[in-house]
Amino acid sequence: MASPEPGRPLLAVRSVAKSFGAVSAVRDVSFPLYGGEVHALVGENGAGKSTIVKMLAGLHRPDSGTIELDGQPVELHSPADALAAGIAVIYQEPTLFPDLSVAENIFMGRQPLRSGRRIDRRAMNARAAAYFTQLGVAIDPDRPARGLSIADQQIVEIAKALSLDARVIVMDEPTAALTGVEVKRLFAVAESLRAGGAALLFISHRFEEITALCRRVTIMRDGAHVSTDPIDELTVDEMVRRMVGRPLDTLFPKHDVVPGDVVLEVEGLTRAGVFADVSFQVRAGEIVALAGLVGAGRSEVVQAVFGVDPRDSGEVRVDGKSLRGGSPAAAMRAGVALVPEDRRQQGLVLDASIERNITSTRLGSLAKLGLLVGGAERRFARDWAARLQTKYSHLTDPVGRLSGGNQQKVVLAKWLSTQPRVLIVDEPTRGIDVGTKAEVHRLLSDLAADGVAIVMVSSELPEVLGMADRVLVMREGELVAELPRAEATEQTVMFAATGQGAAA
Amino acid sequence: MTTAPPTSTGPAPSVEHDKAAESRVGLILRARELGIVLALAALVVVTAVVNPRFLSGQSIRDLVLAAAIIVVLAVGQAVVVITRNIDLSVGSVLGLSAFAVGSLLQAAPGVPVVVALLVGLAFGAVCGLVNGVLVRFGNVPALVVTLGTLYVYRGIGFFWAGGQQINADKLPPGFLAFGTAGVLGVPWLIIIALVVVLVAGLYLRTYRSGRELYAMGSNPEAARLAGIPVGRRTLAAFVVSGALAGLAGVLFAARFGTIDASAGTGMELNVVAAVVVGGVAVFGGSGTIWGAAIGALLLTTIGSALPVLGIDQFWQQAIVGALILLAIGTDRVVAARIAASLRRRESHVVS
Structure with a gap:
């Protein structure tokens, strides 16, 4: 497929940067999104892709740099601003209201009205049904969103984007939880959105999907922009090399x-x-x-x-x-020891001190007559923190104040100490x-x-x-x-x- | 490699699935409110059989008059609970508003009833606004905030009243008549309660901002992402709850005529109980105003039916407690059943 240089981009990200505290999540990232094109954004986990997504969704504001729509800089202060600007984001984990009907999920805040500003349920359901027909799926607009499969939830999110007349659609790893058939269906939908002139930003870790769907690819590494190229000028090996940026061994x-x-x-x-x-x-x-x-x-x-x-x-x-x-x-x-997936929720007591967290699996052996007295707890914690080269200022600081990597070391220390x-x-x-x-x-x-x-x-x-x-x-x-x-x-x-x- | 089971179902069967699931869910939801109505009907029939005078005009009149105040409070509470919050200060707001309006009428007996109602409404709205501001900007759970203001508002009431009591003879007769009189034999209190239920019920069902309250309770994070002004809606929900508690304070003053600083003590728990028994989920997102109103009616009926049936006061509380546990238990069991059946149905695993 030839990739003629299109005219002005529909949306342009221009040298945006964002830091959280001392950690720089994204710095000097720029790329254009053209109408009628699917653009891939790739990078390792932690490369800053989701920070970019959150900027486009109006959840984070860039510390510097701008986002331009039709050549004009736009300020996205809130999700409502982003939606009003025609930017729809489909998250990896769909964000639906389980208690409300599918149609209400699509039109929340924008329901069709009849006299007296009352919601016109019939019109709302009819319009939702029309979107589902367009998308080639059969979901009853009146059923509650609770219990929909992930794939169907994503279809509802896409219907939401359609109902917004979104011109820019961001899909954050939409295929991660889908089966082959469902991925094909999603691709058909993405293709028809693209043909309708929308600009799609597609985030995925699967290169066969990226090469099949996208025309251009932006690669990020450690928060920085690496390159933006037409996809047919890059091999998968080259993409991986640029993403990782270092020898794997x-x-x-x-x-x-x-x-x-x-x-x-x-x-x-x-x-x-x-x-x-x-x-x-x-x-x-x-x-x-x-x-x-x-x-x-x-x-x-x-x-x-x-x-x-x-x-x-x-x-x-x-x-x-x-x-x-x-x-x-x-x-x-x-x-047996288990270091859980979600360390903040399952692995640590964030408000408790570093030493309390490290020793929490060993309280029995550290206690004397059932009481934790003397410096045994502190000595033990200091020893393990040092062994894992954990960086901290005081053992008594709440563990939530540490960086993600050091938090993970505390969780590991806690479990490794049980030998x-x-x-x-x-x-x-x-x-x-x-x-x-x-x-x-x-x-x-x-x-x-x-x-x-x-x-x-x-x-x-x-x-x-x-x-x-x-x-x-x-x-x-x-x-x-x-x-x-x-x-x-x-x-x-x-x-x-x-x-x-x-x-x- | 094992043979892959059929994964995504084609359009046709999935429609059937959806329809089936929907009708099942719909049935349960309808059954939820139907259940309370049936319980209410059964209670009335049994009590009437034991003592036919329970259905006498005066008895019914007393019952609905007593229920009217709780219903007004329950409507406000339901609005807050639907957004995944709670307002424990309503009893104190009621007391404070009753005392404020009583003092006003004592000082200026010429004030028309409508003005008294509006003053109570506004007074309560301010109390609700304080709750809302603390919840929204203090980022503190509503349970804690309103537990705090429960005591603060009550304390202000005691400080203000200073042990003094406003008696019926100090209140203008026109106001006291409002507490019992009505149009075409329907007491004003009941008319007001009905209007509150209808307006709030309609608003939550058919207005965009009303649906957004459900959305916030159903999934707060998604509500934020959908661009719903979550902070403003939270504030509004607490203002509504406070205003209705203030209004209920005026109704309380008109009905009982005697007001001291302890008016409405402990009422918040009755109100929360009514809302929960009425099928409003404590975790927000579901339930209706009608359900909450019927829940309030049911609890009030229990309160007056049990003495008629010759059942001890102790049992009354135990029965209310059991009802709450039953209501919550039913909701949990039903939710778990639905989740399990959907999980099994949707899953691709052959077990």
């Missing part, structure tokens, strides 16, 4: 370890409607990665293994001893900067070398490929593939995760 310092005995055995683990018949083994010294798309059930599996979530059937054994379901305390006694036999880490490097990422990876690698069995859930393919001895791929609640390190490539893992390789 220093980021993933993996030791070669000869695996020992089987430590963790999971057999036929099932939770109705979430995952079914999941079985795997992990040996001492092994790092096993659980890969798959968001929503494939990976986090749910490890939570059931640890006992935070109940399990309907199946067995978990540690060192050959069966583990009672639904009891994290039993799992901890057996030597686990099995360490489960769920998205260990999500939202932390590249330097700390490498430190976390080195730490995991060292632990494995010391004989800990590690289960790592990760959505970042480079991390999976760089760190794992074996890759287990989940799709829609089932374990669909097991790939040894030598066979695990971006292609094999993604094929298994999306199920597209099976049909081909």
Whole structure:
């Protein structure tokens, strides 16, 4: 496809910058969005893509730089301003009102009116139905949004964008939780929006989608703009190189370890409607990665293994001893540790001090006669914080004040201090900067070398490929593939995760 | 590799699914309010069978007059609860407004009733505005803010009254007559309560800003993203609740004629109970004004039916408590059932 240089961009981002405290999230980023074009925005997690999205949505205002619409600078003070300017954002997690009808979700604040400024429900439902016909789906406009599948929720979001007559549509990883059929449907819709003259900004980690759908691509790394090019002038390898910007081997310092005995055995683990018949083994010294798309059930599996979530059937054994379901305390006694996905919600007490957070798993052994007295707690915390090279000013500071990477180190310290036999880490490097990422990876690698069995859930393919001895791929609640390190490539893992390789 | 189960269903079956799910959900929602109406009807029938005088004109009149004040409060409370907030200060606002209007009428007996009503309304609105400002700008949960203002407003009332009591003989006869008289035999209190229910019910159902209150309660984050002026609507909801509590204070003064600083003490819990029993979800986003009003009517009826049935005062409280637990329990069970059935139906997992 030839890419003639179009005229004036519909929307232009011009040298925007944004900092949160001392952390610079985005600096000097510029790119144009042309009408009738799909533009890809790619970069690693934490590269600043979502900050750009939030600026366009009116949630963040740039510290410097401008956003121009039709050549005129616009100030987006609030989501309402962005919507009024014709910018619609479709988030990865749809943002619907579960208690309200689908039609109301589409038209909230803009419902068609009849006499006396009353809402004309019939007209509203008819218009919603018309949008659904246009999009080629059958959703009853009068049903509540609660219970819609993710794909249908995204269709509702797109109908919302249509009803706004949005000229700029931002899609933030819309395909992350979709199946192949649903992705095709979404692409058809995106294509018709594009043909209608809208400018689309498409964020995705899947290169085959980007090359199929987009005409131009902007690459970001560590908050900075790397390049904007027509997509047919770039190879996927070149895009990856620009995204990562460094050789992968220093980021993933993996030791070669000869695996020992089987430590963790999971057999036929099932939770109705979430995952079914999941079985795997992990040996001492092994790092096993659980890969798959968001929503494939990976986090749910490890939570059931640890006992935070109940399990309907199946067995978990540690060192050959069966583990009672639904009891994290039993799992901890057996030597299992879980570093959860959402450290702010599940891993830390943000308002409590660093030392309290580190010692919270070890209170029993640190206490004397049931009381925490003397400096035992502080000495212990200082020791572990130092071992993980955590940067802090005072151990008594609330842990919420630390940077994301250092918070993650505190969570790791808390669990490593229990000297686990099995360490489960769920998205260990999500939202932390590249330097700390490498430190976390080195730490995991060292632990494995010391004989800990590690289960790592990760959505970042480079991390999976760089760190794992074996890759287990989940799709829609089932374990669909097991790939040894030598066979695990971006292609094999993604094929298994999306199920597209099976049909081909 | 395992064979992939059918993933996304085609248009035709999904319509059937949607229709089925919708009718099921709709049925439950309708059943929610129907349930309270049936409970109310059953209670009235049983009580009337035991003591036919329960259905006498005077008895019914007393019942609905007592209910009118709670209904007005419940409407305001429902508006706040739908936005995922709560207003615990309504009892204190009622007391303060009743005392303020009583003092006004004592000082200036010539003031017309309409003005008294408006003064009470405005007085309550100011109290509600304070609540709203604290919730919106203080970023403090409404539960804590209004628990605080519950005591503050009550304290102001005690300080102001200084142990003094306004008796019926100090109030203008025209105002006291308003408490019992009416048009065509329908007391004014009931007319006012009905108007409040109708206006608020219509507003929440058919006006954009009314629907935005539901949206805010249903998913606050999404409401912000949808460009809803969340802060302004929160403020407005508290002003409405305060204003209605102020209005209820005037109705209280007119009906009872005797006002001291403790008027309306503890009423907030009855009101929250009425709203919850009436099917307004405590976590916001669902429920109706009609439901809240019927809930208020049901609780008042229980209050007057149980003595007629010869049931101890203690049991009355226990029954109200049980009803609240039943209402919340039903909602949770129903929600969990729906969620589970949708989860199983939507999931692609063959188990």
